[in-house]
Amino acid sequence: MNIGNALEALLVANPDFEAIEKSRDVFCPFEAIGMVRQEIRHGHYLAYCLDPQRPHGFGSECLRALMRAASYARRDLPTNEFRGDITPLDVHLMDFEKAQIRREWCKIDLLAVVNEERLVVAIELKIDASEHSGQLGRYRQLVEEQWPVDRGWRHLFLYLTKSGNDASEDDGEGWVPLHLQAVAAELESVVQRQHGAPEARILLQSYLSMLRRHHLRDDNLETLAARIWSQHKEALEFLMERRPDGDDGVFAQLYDNREEAATRMAEACGFDIVADDSSKSIIRFAVRKWDGLPHFLTAQDYTSSKRLILLELQRNGDKQLLCRFVLGRGDQDVRMRYLQALNDAGQPTTRRNVIKLVWTRLATRSISFSEDDEGDDPAGSYDRVLRTLEAYAREIVRGYDEAFGALR
Structure with missing residues (x-):
């Protein structure tokens, strides 16, 4: 599709785009006083x-x-x-x-x-x-x-x-x-x-x-955003690549270079790790081998791949990010079988070994970084985070894969 036509389809008389724009274009006293x-x-x-x-x-x-x-x-x-x-x-x-x-x-x-x-x-x-x-x-x-x-x-x-x-x-x-x-x-x-x-x-x-x-998930807006991305991906990627005020921080670097991060984790653990649906606030990766596990591609309201378990990175404050596997929404019996397999194998899961009804976070680790470290070199912080991700993948992915063997 011609990029001009793609932008026109995205922006002109698009009801989904107008609904999102309307939800953001409101007066809010809390935003006005800088409270967000x-x-x-x-x-x-x-x-x-x-x-x-x-x-x-x-x-x-x-x-x-x-x-x-x-x-x-x-x-x-x-x-x-x-x-x-x-x-x-x-x-x-x-x-x-x-x-x-x-x-x-x-x-x-x-x-x-x-x-x-x-x-x-x-x-x-x-x-x-x-x-x-x-x-x-x-x-x-x-x-x-x-x-x-x-x-x-x-x-x-x-x-x-x-x-x-x-x-x-x-x-x-x-x-x-x-x-x-x-x-x-x-x-x-x-x-x-x-x-x-x-x-x-x-x-x-x-x-x-x-x-x-x-700060919170709005299911209606998430649905609209997913539909816009599925219908106008080319136009959105064109705009994102030309964003004039992009963030140059460590998390933004990880987002922009998530394919590199996937490759480095894959080399570290010996499993094929690929990028999954991501955003500027959450970066997701998948272990491709697990796609063949029973009922694995059955997640609901998670990502377009429908993978049940993904590795997520999420910013936690200005100098820290959280790295964890997430057991997404889906059939509760299926989710329980996966969590039980991990617990039976002695793998790290949740602190209380319980499953939540929506998302259950597994093997959470905090990764601290400071863009002021190593002589004010942002590349040093970015590379340190990548090395920590490599170590996490080496430690967790192989153990999880062996545990899931009981489900095959």
Whole structure:
């Protein structure tokens, strides 16, 4: 197709493109004040909404919504790992009207003290940053000392992130991984049920829309984007190659050179590794040999290849990226068989060896980099990341492949 005609088909009277453009072309007060990636301001706003004593008219509904999301997340985890189990029914019946919301108490992002229920909820919020060494362990100890179990207190520790990541194995024991997407969905229900003053509802809706534009997955927009890519790939690639303000950082280099990264990992582990569908925020690779495994090409709402398990790279803050295999959406029985094969073979999977209903992240590793290292040479940071990926592939891919032998 002529590139001029391709661009015309993409941009002129294209309803999918217009729908995406319309979703982005909105006034948002949170974007106007530069809050999108400022974790502190996210914390301030959430604390305000969660506090039943504030004059927003929500009462305790926002706090109850967050607790409802936490109870569902908690239900997916082993019962013996956390004290004081809290169910969705418990949350429905609890009295949160006099809850105290504390901001930055002993440096904990958010703390809810519910005296009537003898319950303390500590929330560590991560938008783009990653946890600091020893941080979560210290916070848990402080809460347990201030509100001791032997005096009837229950504790709930929530690790709230936009990717639903587990806390670190070193000191994240007892922290429930909570996806910001789940909290946003529950807060959306508060808006839809017309709780709160009209102005407060409008502001909360703006905040949730901002989260979906910048931090969360919007299934409708993902579907539109996938359809546009399938129909207008040539035009989009032409535009991307000529983007005037491209990012020159390490993650952008990995995206632009993902074929090279696949080749280097393949040479390191001895398996054919190829690039799969990727974006500027997530880079994906596949082990081609696994395509022949039973029911492997059956993933739902994941990538166009329908591969069930992919290796993903995702930025985690300014100087770190996460490397992990991801077990995508699909038939739950099939997903369980793959996870069980890995667990039976003693391969690293999840910290709690449990499977989530949507995406389950396996063998997660953090890769730190700094573009200021090695004499301000970005190439040095990029090459270090590639070497770390080679080591990861050598360590994980062969073991996973041997484990999957039980399924062949």
